[in-house]
Amino acid sequence: MKRGMSPEEVRDVLGVAGRHEFLVRRAGVTxxxxxxxxxxxxxxxxxxxxxxxxxxxxxxxxxxxxxxEQETVRQKFQAVWLSHDPWDRVKVVMDATNILxxxxxxxxxxxxxxxxxxxxxxxxxxxxxxxxxxxxPRDVVMSLQYGELLRKYDPGSIELGTAREEVERIYGxxxxxxxxxRCALMCYYGDDQWGAYDPELWVLVGFDCDSVVAVFGGxxxxxxxLEELLREKGAGGGSRSAE
Numbered sequence: 001m002k003r004g005m006s007p008e009e010v011r012d013v014l015g016v017a018g019r020h021e022f023l024v025r026r027a028g029v030t031x032x033x034x035x036x037x038x039x040x041x042x043x044x045x046x047x048x049x050x051x052x053x054x055x056x057x058x059x060x061x062x063x064x065x066x067x068x069e070q071e072t073v074r075q076k077f078q079a080v081w082l083s084h085d086p087w088d089r090v091k092v093v094m095d096a097t098n099i100l101x102x103x104x105x106x107x108x109x110x111x112x113x114x115x116x117x118x119x120x121x122x123x124x125x126x127x128x129x130x131x132x133x134x135x136x137p138r139d140v141v142m143s144l145q146y147g148e149l150l151r152k153y154d155p156g157s158i159e160l161g162t163a164r165e166e167v168e169r170i171y172g173x174x175x176x177x178x179x180x181x182r183c184a185l186m187c188y189y190g191d192d193q194w195g196a197y198d199p200e201l202w203v204l205v206g207f208d209c210d211s212v213v214a215v216f217g218g219x220x221x222x223x224x225x226l227e228e229l230l231r232e233k234g235a236g237g238g239s240r241s242a243e
Contacts, residue, residue, distance in 0.1 A: 001047075003100060005054040007032070010047055020155035021046060022090055023215040030160060033093060035060065035218060044219075046093055056098035060219065061089075086204065086220040087182050149191050155203045155217035164210040171203060176229040184208045188226050199223055 001013055011017050018034035025031070032049045044060035061079040079096035082088050157170050167189070168174070174187035183206030190202030204221050206214030216222075 001054065001057065001100065003054055003056070006052060007034070007047075007049055007054075010054055018047060020215070020217045022086065022217070022220045023155070023160060024087075024090055025160055025213065026090075026094070031055075031090070031094070033090075045099075046096075048093065056096075057100050058093055058096040059099060061092050061096065084222045084224050085181075086214070086216045086222050089220050146194065149194055149201050153190055153201050153203050155215050158205070158212055158215060160212055160215075162212040164207055164212070167205055167212060174205075176226070176233055178225065178229060181206070183213055188221075188229065192230060202226065 001010060005013070014036055016036055018036045021033040021035050023030070023032050029050050030052070032052070033046050034049075035044050035046045037044050046058045046060060047054060048056045048058065059078040061081045064080050077097050077099055079092050082092060153171060158167055171189035174189050175192050177185055177187040179185060185207045187205050187207065188202055189205065194201055199218065199221050202217070202221055204214075204216040204226075205212055206216075
């Protein structure tokens with residue numbers, strides 16, 4: 001991979017489309033991020049595109065307690081989450097070190113070898129990069145239903161500027177909305193039965209004047225806030241649900 005590649009070119013190199021993480025506009029620039037899980041090393045890579053061109057590739061940040069005292073090399077290439085707020089997380093990713101460098105490639109090679117992967121990074125990537133895993137129910141019928149829900153709540157189905165009416169035609173009515181945050185309204189769309197504990201079945205959409213200004217999924221959902229809003233809704237609290 002190299003800087004300037006399109007999302008389609010990156011997908012062809014990796015062999016997978018990746019999982020949607022966020023789509024926002026920063027300083028007049030459209031920023032899109034998707035991620036892939038590296039197996040067997042079990043670390044996630046974020047591919048960050050600005051105006052539909054690959055800007056950087058970064059390692060998924062970790063929480064402070066996950067980083068050991070001796071991991072100085074990894075700390076250089078792996079940022080640390082500061083909160084669950086999606087906008088804070090976007091900033092962490094944008095400020096993180098780009099691993100598309102000679103030193104970054106060497107570090108990835110060493111991790112892949114220690115995890116049992118191939119020694120040569122290109123072969124390692126094409127052989128071991130897989131899409132985000134999901135928990136597949138045992139029953140075949142339930143599995144089909146789950147697959148349908150994954151397709152329905154695909155964060156990649158909408159773009160910046162999409163009207164709220166169109167968003168709700170695709171996802172249905174928002175389960176809960178939040179007036180707290182940097183957008184006029186943040187709405188969670190998903191399945192509160194199947195997906196009550198599954199972030200793969202939720203999308204967080206930011207609106208301003210009923211137009212999409214941000215789309216979050218995956219690691220950027222702010223899951224603790226969603227759980228709080230769902231509890232308030234269940235208890236008849238004051239969380240704002242869509243009408």
